[in-house]
Amino acid sequence: MADSEGLVPDLAGAVLDGTPIDWAAAESSADESNRPLLAELRVLAALADLHRRPPLHAAPDAPATDDRGEVLQHWGHLRVLERIGCGAFGEVYRAWDTRLDREVALKLVPADRGAGDGPASSIIQEGRLLARVRHPNVATIYGAEQIGTRIGLWMEFIRGRTLKQIVDGGKVFSGAEASEIGVELCQAVAAVHSAGLLHRDIKAQNVMLAENGRAVLMDFGTGRELADNYTSDLAGTPLSLAPEILQGREATVQSDIYSVGVLLYHLVTGSYPVRAQSLGDVRLAHERGERTGIRKARAQSDLSPKLARIIERAIDPRPELRYRSADALAADLAALKPRPTRPLMYATVAAALLVLAGAVGWEVLGRQVGSSRTPGALLSRVAGRNLAATSNVGLIEQPVIVVLPLKNLSDEPNSDYFADGLTDEIIRNLGVIDGLSVRSRTSSFAFKDKPHNVRDVGDQLGANLVVEGSVLRSGTKLRVNAQLIQVAGDVPLWSERFDRELKYIFAIQD
Numbered sequence: 001m002a003d004s005e006g007l008v009p010d011l012a013g014a015v016l017d018g019t020p021i022d023w024a025a026a027e028s029s030a031d032e033s034n035r036p037l038l039a040e041l042r043v044l045a046a047l048a049d050l051h052r053r054p055p056l057h058a059a060p061d062a063p064a065t066d067d068r069g070e071v072l073q074h075w076g077h078l079r080v081l082e083r084i085g086c087g088a089f090g091e092v093y094r095a096w097d098t099r100l101d102r103e104v105a106l107k108l109v110p111a112d113r114g115a116g117d118g119p120a121s122s123i124i125q126e127g128r129l130l131a132r133v134r135h136p137n138v139a140t141i142y143g144a145e146q147i148g149t150r151i152g153l154w155m156e157f158i159r160g161r162t163l164k165q166i167v168d169g170g171k172v173f174s175g176a177e178a179s180e181i182g183v184e185l186c187q188a189v190a191a192v193h194s195a196g197l198l199h200r201d202i203k204a205q206n207v208m209l210a211e212n213g214r215a216v217l218m219d220f221g222t223g224r225e226l227a228d229n230y231t232s233d234l235a236g237t238p239l240s241l242a243p244e245i246l247q248g249r250e251a252t253v254q255s256d257i258y259s260v261g262v263l264l265y266h267l268v269t270g271s272y273p274v275r276a277q278s279l280g281d282v283r284l285a286h287e288r289g290e291r292t293g294i295r296k297a298r299a300q301s302d303l304s305p306k307l308a309r310i311i312e313r314a315i316d317p318r319p320e321l322r323y324r325s326a327d328a329l330a331a332d333l334a335a336l337k338p339r340p341t342r343p344l345m346y347a348t349v350a351a352a353l354l355v356l357a358g359a360v361g362w363e364v365l366g367r368q369v370g371s372s373r374t375p376g377a378l379l380s381r382v383a384g385r386n387l388a389a390t391s392n393v394g395l396i397e398q399p400v401i402v403v404l405p406l407k408n409l410s411d412e413p414n415s416d417y418f419a420d421g422l423t424d425e426i427i428r429n430l431g432v433i434d435g436l437s438v439r440s441r442t443s444s445f446a447f448k449d450k451p452h453n454v455r456d457v458g459d460q461l462g463a464n465l466v467v468e469g470s471v472l473r474s475g476t477k478l479r480v481n482a483q484l485i486q487v488a489g490d491v492p493l494w495s496e497r498f499d500r501e502l503k504y505i506f507a508i509q510d
Contacts, residue, residue: 023213028174076147078106078154090123094157097142104142105157108150127153129223132195135442137188139208139218158218159211163267164204172299173267175307179333181207182264184215186330187440189256192217193326194442196226198251202259203240204266224251238279239272243286243317246279254319257329261314261322268307269297273315286317307336324460327443331462334437335398402439402463403427405448406480407470419471420445422480426467439463458487465493476501 023038030038072080078095085092090109097104109123127144134140140156163181167173173181185207192199199220206219238246242258245251265273273291276282285291294308310332316322323329403426408419424441431438439461447457454466469482483495 028176075106075108075150075152076145078104078152080106095154097154100142103157104154107153107155109152111146111149111151123151123153126220126223129197129220130155132197133191135188135191137184137215137217138191139216156216158208158216160209160216162205163207163209163215163263166209167204167266167270172270175268175302175304175336178264178267179307179336181209181215181267182260182333183330185217185260185263186326186333188215188217189260190326190330190440191442192223193226193253193256194446198224198226198253199256199259200224200251201237201240202256202263203237204263205237207263226253238282239274239276241282242319244319246283246286252319253325254322257322257326258315258319260326260329261311264311265294265297265315268303268311269294269299271297273297289317291317304336307333310336323462325443325462327439328460328462331400331437335400398437399435399465400437400439400463401430401465401467402444402457402461403430403467404457405445406468406482409470409472410474418473422471454485454487454490463487 026038072093074080075093075095077097077099079098081094081096083091084094084105090107093106093108095104095106096102107123124144127141130139130141139158142154142156144151144153146152185202189199189202197220199217199222201219201222202217206217208216208218210216240259240262242255245255262272265271271292273294274282274285275292276285294311295303310329314322314329323332403423405423406419408416423444427438427441427444430436443461454468457466458464464487466485466487467482468485469480472479478498478500480498481495482498484493485491486493
């Protein structure tokens, strides 16, 4: 496959033969003209693989058995197809939900016979925590129940492999691959934190890479409430645990971020920053500061210095020097992707403002062509054609924007839903613009009805631009105030007030 001209025929033959294909490697070696064909081949490969598998309704070749060798055909309304994994406390099966007609992953553990935090109570707790998080990069929980002598938890079944399985197979991820996985993983962790939870066991075994390339965070067995203080509750894998956890201190957002950093380190090096054979050795290595730098651990010399610095910051032994949030870490990882040229990047900021104005339904440019407050005039200033009048505004290398929930200034309770809906529309419209990173709704709404300043928002979410504003409804009249602020220096770049009839807003949103 090294020859780009022969790449497509080779891949087509592999699809026909059912040979496993490293799609990431194929895409990296393909010419730009071959990428559309590559995408179509990947779809065909998925369809071919689907047809090669036995029908889901058909019984597997060998009956599913538990750890005692007993045949397990049904568990409640779930039809058990095969055992796909086992651990210290139970087994995981591929099963078929006969009520909803879909494939699920079923985790079964023996029911506790005594009091205390046994495996059964742990799996119920895991189900409760998973149910609080809704994110495409977090495994979706469907239900939990006790039947007979077992307690089960069934969830989304993901076809793919864990990152541990991939690394153990000899794969060393490129910096670009690790960054892409890291962005999705950080978004998942940010959703967990926004739900008021800590994962506490982020590692390669607990992250699945689906066949479509989606990274999925799983296993909340050691998860806890953010507000809980578990100074004596040591949980997780020692090599991935933050030093302060090993010292008996409480878990925090920063300790989860440390584990994400260790995972990224592991993906690009195949090893760990601290190398030890026992928990005591890990503690001792941290106390002595015995850590292997990522550049030294990486056999190849092709690792981006920026990525190395990002990972080193995430795994800094001092929690206060790590990233303040998973969103901030995701922003730095996302910024490593190839970016448009500087003029195009600044034009993107202006385009975002046009979308913002369009989302509330006014032809700003049409009625204020000559105004210095229009997005068009802002483009001129930011692009450097009129910097003399705005010398205090620094140029933004990589626009990362967060849209704070618009404040409802109306007395009508329903107006709060309208303000939130308008905020959602702005986030959605900004999110489709190439070159512009937009913080998720989950991250944005964490600041709803809470005191904050622009600098805190920027620091916590890794953003350099903030949109904020308010909505006031009075009968059929609507007033929206909106402004764009640059975090550095707390500098307003653009602001506008819109007064219109409510009926026009709903027409445009529809």
